[in-house]
Amino acid sequence: MENPRSDLKDMSGTVCVVTGANSGIGKATAAELARLGARVVMVCRDEGRGREAQAEIRAAARTAHPSREDVVDLCIADLSVLEEVYRLGETLRADHDRLDVLVNNAGVFLDSFEETADGLEATFAINHLAPFLLTHLVLPRLRETAGRAGEARIITVSSEAHRGVSMNFDDLNARESYNPLQAYARSKLANILFTHELSRRLQDKGVVANAVHPGIVNTNIWRGSGWISRVARLFSWLYKRPEEGARSVVYLAASPEVEGVTGQYFKETEVVNPSPEAYDEKAEAHLWKVSRELTGLAEVNEEEEAE
Numbered sequence: 001m002e003n004p005r006s007d008l009k010d011m012s013g014t015v016c017v018v019t020g021a022n023s024g025i026g027k028a029t030a031a032e033l034a035r036l037g038a039r040v041v042m043v044c045r046d047e048g049r050g051r052e053a054q055a056e057i058r059a060a061a062r063t064a065h066p067s068r069e070d071v072v073d074l075c076i077a078d079l080s081v082l083e084e085v086y087r088l089g090e091t092l093r094a095d096h097d098r099l100d101v102l103v104n105n106a107g108v109f110l111d112s113f114e115e116t117a118d119g120l121e122a123t124f125a126i127n128h129l130a131p132f133l134l135t136h137l138v139l140p141r142l143r144e145t146a147g148r149a150g151e152a153r154i155i156t157v158s159s160e161a162h163r164g165v166s167m168n169f170d171d172l173n174a175r176e177s178y179n180p181l182q183a184y185a186r187s188k189l190a191n192i193l194f195t196h197e198l199s200r201r202l203q204d205k206g207v208v209a210n211a212v213h214p215g216i217v218n219t220n221i222w223r224g225s226g227w228i229s230r231v232a233r234l235f236s237w238l239y240k241r242p243e244e245g246a247r248s249v250v251y252l253a254a255s256p257e258v259e260g261v262t263g264q265y266f267k268e269t270e271v272v273n274p275s276p277e278a279y280d281e282k283a284e285a286h287l288w289k290v291s292r293e294l295t296g297l298a299e300v301n302e303e304e305e306a307e
């Protein structure tokens, strides 16, 4: 696995969805997947920032494939709003008869408590509930694609920050107290618990699910005005460039080396053990149940949904 770039698949004919694709790791991932030939669907919350990034990625894709039609789409959705995630899921299912890769990348680090329009703590809502819901909404398409193409892949961008915390199911919305580092860490632990449970449920269905820590990357995630963000920015010259951070995500999306690999946590391009808390099967099952309730999925019969 020395040079993950050397052996990536030609992604022509595939459709890859990348959330948070206007900035940082998501933008670099979208650009690289388009360069590899995929049709890329960028999911962004702000139309202006989305269009600007789309134009850049389109131009790069055109340079790589001058004779091909445009392959960079843009969907606008604020993933903190459940209704917008539902709408996004519908759009993706309606517009694409195949979905090969879903990259759950959009994420935030919030210096202070914020509540979403649905009354949820925003870090938990954006970093965990949105990928949980979006994955469920597009799963039928991923499964169909896997049936035809052999495999579909779900990649959730987690973080080494997940270490040292456990889920606090008594106060998932941090109503009692909000600690920015803990809120972020728990949301990234939730990404791994979700990946474990999801991969178990998808066993033998052709859809693989993995989580990844991309390294410490110089992006806009540290743009807040609180002291943690300010300290993080002080050291940003030491961090990786977004293109370097995206390497592991693109590797999981496009490398034949990881065909059939599922339920794993990657630190860059290596499989490593996440924290012991990430293997807590009770927490995995409970998080799944609570997330279904909080996202409104509990009203859908799980077997019906899996059809």
Ligand SMILES: NC(=O)c1ccc[n+]([C@@H]2O[C@H](COP(=O)([O-])OP(=O)(O)OC[C@H]3O[C@@H](n4cnc5c(N)ncnc54)[C@H](OP(=O)(O)O)[C@@H]3O)[C@@H](O)[C@H]2O)c1
Pocket: 019, 020, 021, 022, 023, 024, 025, 026, 043, 044, 045, 046, 049, 077, 078, 079, 080, 081, 104, 105, 106, 107, 108, 126, 157, 158, 159, 160, 213, 214, 215, 216, 217, 218, 219, 220, 221, 222
């Ligand atoms: N940077 C690191 O060192 C590092 C390390 C480990 C893991 N990660 C993870 O990597 C992922 C990408 O982060 P990044 O570092 O590349 O940060 P970033 O540059 O801030 O990118 C985050 C992306 O998510 C989008 N986003 C945030 N809230 C959203 C919402 N409500 N609806 C839709 N999109 C939303 C942002 O859109 P706007 O531009 O409109 O805000 C942006 O496109 C995150 O999941 C993060 O936890 C980062």
